[in-house]
Every structure is written in structure tokens, then in C-alpha cells.
Amino acid sequence: MHNQSDLIYRYDGSFDGLLCCVFESYEKKEIPMDILLPDTSQPLLFSVKEIPTDLQKASRVLASIPKKLGTVALNFVRHAFLTCLVQKELNILLFLRLGYRHGPSVINMLTNGRGEYTL
Template identity: 45%
Template structure:
């Protein structure tokens, strides 16, 4: 039986760090008031407990997901963890504690109060990542391709496989403005980087500027003015994506 405690777990914000918070909770059979990264302000006077990131503990906790809850549990939790929703860590903890208790049945308990929020977060992340596979726009800088996105969730890990498989012979950088992070693919190897400042992309060439102008003209030419429907367009391509789409920049 787990008891709730008036304490706030503090961790480094990483996936492995979060797994160590799960280990702490399960080992001591306690549920903290909140689980927060170090850089997130705390709105309570409850005492804080620092949780160190230990790779071996994280490995054991990660391995337990599939063993206790069956196929798909680890992927579900990992993808939900990419969401930027407040209190996501505590929601994930409650889901996992339930899963440890009931086993694989937890994956089908869609209406349960501790399952529904995690499913919703996972769907939010995967939907947004899917949208970016179509809405992301690369710019050719000569020696590499560059793109900027402004997502709500940290979707770079979900975009990695898609774009590395789509452009295996290209070098490219996808910069996430929201999280100040970049996915870098160079010489058939991919990695991530946290950036203090946005990357300084070089000036586009005259050839690239010409292709951009042609793309804008193509977009305008194929439009049927008589069937223009701003509401439908915003439904299929929400306005928050427009800032990073060449053909829609500047539109309202």
C-alpha cells in the first residue's frame, strides 16, 4: 500500500532521472506531492527531496515496464513523458503504480482515472509529431538542410526515425525553438543538442531563394479562390504551424 507524502521530488528533467524518481517511490512505497525538474518553480512550501540520476536504477525500472505490464507499456510511458503538460510526472507515476498492481490489464483500462491522462498525453505527442512530418519545411544551405519548428511537446525523438530514413544521404538540422534543442543528422549518425541560443544558419543561396519563390508561387497558383475556406484550412493545418511554413508565413 502506498501512502501520499507532502514532499516534492526534484530531478534533472531527463528520462533516466524520471525513472529514478519511480524507483524512489516504489522502493519507499510513497507518492510525493509533485515531481518537478530542478528548473521548474515550485508553488508549495513542502520540503524538497533531490533524486539523483543513477543509470543502473533507471535501467531496472525501464525493464520492469514490459515485464510487469506487457508489450507497449514502455513506449506509451516514454511518449507521454515527451508531453509538456504540467504534473505529467505525477500522472505517469500513478499510471505505473496501477500497472504494477494489475499487470497487463492496465493497457486496456482506458476509462480509469490513472490511465486516461497518460493515454491523452501520448496521443497529443504522437499526433503533433505526425503533423510535423508533413508541415516541417527544410531550407537547403548547401552543405546541409536546416529547419525550425515550434512544437508544444518535445517531439524531436519521434521525428528522428522519419527524417533519417527519408533523407539518409543528407546532413540536416531540425531546431526546436520551444525547447531550445536540435536534432542533428550528420554522416549517417543522429544526435541531440541543447542550445543556449538559436543556431546561426547561413544566408541562403540565390538558387535556394529562387526555389522558395517558386514554391510560394506554386502554392498560390493551385489555390481555388472560389472555394477558399479559412476555417477548414485552419482545421487541417492549425495556425500555430504557419510560422515555420514558408508558404504560409505572414498570413493570418
Template identity: 35%
Template sequence: MLAFQYDKSFEGLLCAVFDAFEQKKMPDCLLAHNELVPLLVSDTHYVEVRNSKYERVQVALNKKLSHVALNQLKYVWLSELPESDLVIFRYICKVFKSKHAIETDFGDPDVLTVHDIAKKVSRERHHLMQFVRFNTIENPIDNTNDGQNEKIYFSVIAPIYNALPLVLDFFKDRYADQKWAIYDEKRKYGYFYDLDKLEKISLVDHEELIVDNKVNQRYLTKDEQLFQTLWHRYFNALSIKERENPKLQRQQMPKRFWHNLPEMKGK
């Protein structure tokens, strides 16, 4: 049983594909460099990451696959599901071995798995586009204006899959004239938009900004607190208790997003 050890990056995975074809050896499992090797593994190969290797594989993939299929592989990688890298690895190898396009060959288990996982990640992407709620806070990330913290729009998320990179362009276009930040509490990273560029951030020095997976209320501006109160009252005034359908509501608006929605406080 052969195992490939690589750095668990997408570039490293493409380098593993390169090594497999160069050495004419197909691994049975893919492991991180520091991961324990299973007992059944009799041989291991260390994958060295080099630009020339993964760029060559990437160029070949761009020629062999459609834009939709390339996006599906990206989505599967961001799913972070167990052995998703091995599924991508086998899929890419089949692409290069086949004389015909395999994108719609759903009789192949790897093609079907890529399609199904990508669909789930895409659904999570749409959920983020729908249910991300920004709070106006005093900006602890970018201290300007003579020591006075400026106001920015801030949102906390914890998606099932690592879908934040998939919605950055959407929010950048939609809020191009505002400074905002979206932070993935589950994965401990986020992005800050400063009206010019997106910057990856961490809140290691500002852990108090998030409490119970949502924005700490003491960081909200007074206008934000008032707005949330008014919106909550407006929502309750419009709702008709006799016509409430909790089951349909949960289907259209997954409950795991409710704690970030002002109108759902107390639900």
C-alpha cells in the first residue's frame, strides 16, 4: 500500500498528481507530512511542492476541463470533508487518462462524488449570500483618525464548509463603498475590505470582539443597537402568529443562522 505525503495545500495536491504520473505510481492514500502512517502502508513518497510542477498540471487541467468542472474541484477542496483530496486526486488522474470528457460520466463514483459535494458547498455559498448580517462596530482592526476607531460593518459566520472565499467577490461588489469584515469563527480567519483591497485577517489580538459566536454587543455603535431594536419590533409587528409555519421557516432559513439575525432574537 502506497501513501503520498504532502503539505495539504491545493498546489501540493497538484504536485502529487504530477509525481504520480512521472513515477507511474498511484497512491492508495494521501497524508499530511506530520500525519501518522497507517499500519497497512508499506511505502511512502514525499511530495515536493514546486511551481513548475503544479503550474504544469493546472495548465493541462484548464485545457481538459470546463469552467464549471474546475469550479466543482475548487468547491470540493473547500468542503474540507475527509478524503476529499483523494477524490479530487483520482478525478484529475481520470481526466488525464481518458480520451473523452468525464465531467458528466455520473456512472463513475468519483465524478458523482465531486458533483454531489460541489452542490452542497454551492448551497452553503448561497446561504452566506442570503443570511450574512453586518453589524456596525467601532473598528478594532484598522486604527485611524488620530487614535479614534472608525466604524465598519462586521459579520461573524460559522459555515459548515469553508465557503467564505466563494462569496468575497459578491460582497466586494455589493458593498464597494463601505469598509467591512467577515470573520469565520469556526476556522479562525476572515477578510477585511478597506475600500481598495481585501486583506486576510485574524482576531487573535481581539478575541473579545466575538462572544458565543456572535458580535460582542458592547462593540456595537449606538445607532446599530437602536436599529436592531427597531427592526426586531417591526418584524414582530408584521408577523401573524396564527399563520406561522416553523417547519417551512427552518427549511427556507436554516436555524443555525438565526443567532446572527436580529429579527430572530428569542426564537
């Protein structure tokens, strides 16, 4: 079972870095409370875990997305990464986790609440 942990991921802000956050989340069986950029300067109440960018891990995650979720989901994730939305990284991670569980149908799950992502 995957639990939301009391930690925050920090990554370098690159798409490959975000994919490494997804890898870390699966490997450690944890869901971070948030994913922050390196220049976040606010004081934090929770532990921060630095996620280094590893191109091999990023490549593994990138290759898995079209295989398990479809190319539409991959394009969706790429476009979502380019937005300026608050907590886009965390929402992308949660979307991918949901997609790995439900497959290509995840792209049509428009009414899914955030609660199901963390199961």
C-alpha cells in the first residue's frame, strides 16, 4: 500500500527530473506532500528530499508511459508540465500513478477526485 508521506520532494525543474520523482515515488512506495523547485525559499515544516536527475531512471519512466497509458496520456503529461499551474508536478505524479493502475482509460477519468490517487 502506498501512503502519503510527511516529506516534500525537491527536483531541478526539468521534465527528466520530474520523471525521476515518479521513479522515486514508486521505488520507495511513498507519495510526497508536494514537489518543489530548487529555488523555493519558504520555510518548510516537513522534511525535504532532494531528487537527483538520473537520465536512466527518467528514460525508464518515459518509456513506460505510452506502453501503459498510451501516447495520448504522454502528450497530456508533456503539455501539463509546460503549464504554470500550482502543484503541477504533484498532480502529474498522481495522474501517472492512477494511470499505471487503470491503464489508458485514465485519460477519460475527468471526474476522479484526488483521494483515489493516493490508494
